[in-house]
Amino acid sequence: MKVYEALAQALADNGATPLCGLVGDANAYLVNSFVSAHGGRYVATANENGAVLAAMGAAMLTGGVGFATVTHGPALTNCVTALAEAARSFTPLVLLCGDTAEADRENLQNIDQREVILSSGAGFEQMRSAGSALGDLARAVRRARSERRPIAFNMPANLLWDETDYRPVAWEVPGLPPGRIEGEALDNAVGMIAAARRPVVLAGRGAIDAEARAAILRFARRIEAPLATTIRAKNLFAGEDHALGVYGTVSTAQASEAILGADCLIAFGAGLNFHTTAQGSFIEGKRVIQVADRAQDLGRGAVADVAILGRSADVAETFLYWLDEAEIPGSGFTRTLPAQGLDQPQTPEARLVSDGTVDFLPTLARLNALLPQDRTLVTDAGRWMVRSYGTLTAPGPRDFITTASFGSIGLGMGAAIGAAAARPGRPTILFCGDGGFMLGNLTEFNTAVRERLDLIVVVFNDGSYGAEYIQLRDKQIAPDISLFNWPALAPLAIALGGDGTTIASDTDLDALPGRLAARDRSKPYLIDVKLDPEQVAMW
Structure with a gap:
C-alpha cells in the first residue's frame, strides 16, 4: 500500500480518534483513507490552530494522546499558538503535518518546519523513509506520551506516495510499576511530616488517577491534614471532609486562612508554579515536600525542601507505613477546622449595574x-x-x-x-x-x-x-x-x-x-x- 494508506491504517488500528484537522495537498489523502477505508472519526476545523486545540481538548478529557493533522507551510505556522498552549499545559498530542518535498526548493509554502515547531516548545519527529514511516509515527506517539507534550510528525509529501508493507508497530508506553521508596529524602520527608502540627496535602494534575486519589486521601486522614488541589486538579476531593478546594490565587477566604496558618505542605503531582504558591506567599514559612513521577517536574516551579521521585500512590502509602511503624500521632489540624464549607466561595454582594447589563x-x-x-x-x-x-x-x-x-x-x-x-x-x-x-x-x-x-x-x-x-x-x-x-x-x-x-x-x-x-x-x-x-x- 501507499505510505499514506499505511499511516491511516495505523491511526485506525490504534484508536486515534477523533482525528482533528484541516486538509491540504500533503495530508488530504491520509485523512480520506482514514475516513473512507477505516470509518475513522474526523473533525474538520476551520483553522489549523483550532485543529491542534481540538486534539488538545480531547487529550485533556480522556487522559490519552490527541491527534491532529495539517498540511505544510502557513498551515503549520497557524498552529504555533496552540502547540505552545499544549506544551505548557503538558498535554500529549501528535500533529501529523505534511511537508514540502525536499527537492521542491521553490515551493511557495516551503519553510524550515522543524525550527517552527521547536520554537513552540513542541517536539519534532521526522518521517525518514517509506520503510521507516510506521516506526517513526509510533515513536512520535510514544514520545508524546512519555514527554507529556505535543510532538509534530513531519511527513514529506513525496514520501506519502511511496510503497510500503503494513506491519503493526507498538505505540504503548508502559506506566511506572509500583516501586519501593527509600533513601535519605524519604527519611527527611517522614521527619518533617511527623513534626508538622498544621500540615496541608496538595494534589495536582499528576495525581488525579483513582489509585493516587485513594492513597492521598488515606494519607491526609492519617495525619489529620486538610486537602487541596491545583486549579487543573479541581474537584478531585469535592465532597470530602476538610477539602480546601483550590490552593493558590483563587482560594476561598476561609481556605486561604487555613493555608496561611499551615506549617508544612506535602504536594503530590503538582508543579508548584506561581499561581499555586500565590507568588510564593502560600509556601512562605512552611516546610515543603514535593512528590512527582518525573525528575523534570521536581523543582519546575518552587524548589521544595525535600523532593521525592516516585508514583504518588506509592509515596503516599510509604509515608503511611513509616508513620504507623513509628506510631506517630495525627497532627490534630483538621480538628480545628470545619469539616465542610472551606471550599465554598462566599456569596457575592449584589451591586447596582448600568442599564442593559447584569452583575x-x-x-x-x-x-x-x-x-x-x-x-x-x-x-x-x-x-x-x-x-x-x-x-x-x-x-x-x-x-x-x-x-x-x-x-x-x-x-x-x-x-x-x-x-x-x-x-x-x-x-x-x-x-x-x-x-x-x-x-x-x-x-x-x-x-x-x-x-x-x-x-x-x-x-x-x-x-x-x-x-x-x-x-x-x-x-x-x-x-x-x-x-x-x-x-x-x-x-x-x-x-x-x-x-x-x-x-x-x-x-x-x-x-x-x-x-x-x-x-x-x-x-x-x-x-x-x-x-x-x-x-x-x-x-
Missing part, C-alpha cells in the same frame, strides 16, 4: 447552578477567568479543561470541540470573553455546528479587552482603544447555524432555564451575557 459575580454563580451539572467544563482566558475558577464546577478534574497556560485568549472553542467530540452524549460548556470569542472562538463556532455538538457557549461580553481596559484605567488613561462595538452575538450564532440568547437583565436570566430546556441539543447554543466593563471583578 458579573451573582450572574456567574447563577449560571454555574443553572447550566447542566453533568458536563464537561472548558474555560478560555480573560479578566473574568480568575474569579470564575473559584466558582465554576465540573464533576471531576478530567471534566475541567483550561486553555490559559500560554496566556492567550480565544483558544477555548477549539478545545471544547475536541472534548465534545471525544465524549458525546453530555453537554460541553465553554466560558469565554467577548474579546476571546471574536479573536479565535468565532472561527470554530460553525465547526461545532457542522459536527452537531451539544455545546453551550457563555460569552461574558463587556465590549472590551478587559485586562487592557483595567490597566489603562489604573494608569488614569482613557481606555477607548480597548473598547469594541461588536455585532450582536446571539443573532450571529443563529446565522452560523446554531442558536442563542442574550442576557441583559435579571429577567432574561430568570427565563434562561426554560430556554435551555427547549434548546436543540444538536445545535451549539450561545449565551451572550452583557456586562459593564467598569464592573467586572478581576481578582
Whole structure:
C-alpha cells in the first residue's frame, strides 16, 4: 500500500480518534483513507490552530494522546499558538503535518518546519523513509506520551506516495510499576511530616488517577491534614471532609486562612508554579515536600525542601507505613477546622449595574447552578477567568479543561470541540470573553455546528479587552482603544447555524432555564451575557 494508506491504517488500528484537522495537498489523502477505508472519526476545523486545540481538548478529557493533522507551510505556522498552549499545559498530542518535498526548493509554502515547531516548545519527529514511516509515527506517539507534550510528525509529501508493507508497530508506553521508596529524602520527608502540627496535602494534575486519589486521601486522614488541589486538579476531593478546594490565587477566604496558618505542605503531582504558591506567599514559612513521577517536574516551579521521585500512590502509602511503624500521632489540624464549607466561595454582594447589563459575580454563580451539572467544563482566558475558577464546577478534574497556560485568549472553542467530540452524549460548556470569542472562538463556532455538538457557549461580553481596559484605567488613561462595538452575538450564532440568547437583565436570566430546556441539543447554543466593563471583578 501507499505510505499514506499505511499511516491511516495505523491511526485506525490504534484508536486515534477523533482525528482533528484541516486538509491540504500533503495530508488530504491520509485523512480520506482514514475516513473512507477505516470509518475513522474526523473533525474538520476551520483553522489549523483550532485543529491542534481540538486534539488538545480531547487529550485533556480522556487522559490519552490527541491527534491532529495539517498540511505544510502557513498551515503549520497557524498552529504555533496552540502547540505552545499544549506544551505548557503538558498535554500529549501528535500533529501529523505534511511537508514540502525536499527537492521542491521553490515551493511557495516551503519553510524550515522543524525550527517552527521547536520554537513552540513542541517536539519534532521526522518521517525518514517509506520503510521507516510506521516506526517513526509510533515513536512520535510514544514520545508524546512519555514527554507529556505535543510532538509534530513531519511527513514529506513525496514520501506519502511511496510503497510500503503494513506491519503493526507498538505505540504503548508502559506506566511506572509500583516501586519501593527509600533513601535519605524519604527519611527527611517522614521527619518533617511527623513534626508538622498544621500540615496541608496538595494534589495536582499528576495525581488525579483513582489509585493516587485513594492513597492521598488515606494519607491526609492519617495525619489529620486538610486537602487541596491545583486549579487543573479541581474537584478531585469535592465532597470530602476538610477539602480546601483550590490552593493558590483563587482560594476561598476561609481556605486561604487555613493555608496561611499551615506549617508544612506535602504536594503530590503538582508543579508548584506561581499561581499555586500565590507568588510564593502560600509556601512562605512552611516546610515543603514535593512528590512527582518525573525528575523534570521536581523543582519546575518552587524548589521544595525535600523532593521525592516516585508514583504518588506509592509515596503516599510509604509515608503511611513509616508513620504507623513509628506510631506517630495525627497532627490534630483538621480538628480545628470545619469539616465542610472551606471550599465554598462566599456569596457575592449584589451591586447596582448600568442599564442593559447584569452583575458579573451573582450572574456567574447563577449560571454555574443553572447550566447542566453533568458536563464537561472548558474555560478560555480573560479578566473574568480568575474569579470564575473559584466558582465554576465540573464533576471531576478530567471534566475541567483550561486553555490559559500560554496566556492567550480565544483558544477555548477549539478545545471544547475536541472534548465534545471525544465524549458525546453530555453537554460541553465553554466560558469565554467577548474579546476571546471574536479573536479565535468565532472561527470554530460553525465547526461545532457542522459536527452537531451539544455545546453551550457563555460569552461574558463587556465590549472590551478587559485586562487592557483595567490597566489603562489604573494608569488614569482613557481606555477607548480597548473598547469594541461588536455585532450582536446571539443573532450571529443563529446565522452560523446554531442558536442563542442574550442576557441583559435579571429577567432574561430568570427565563434562561426554560430556554435551555427547549434548546436543540444538536445545535451549539450561545449565551451572550452583557456586562459593564467598569464592573467586572478581576481578582
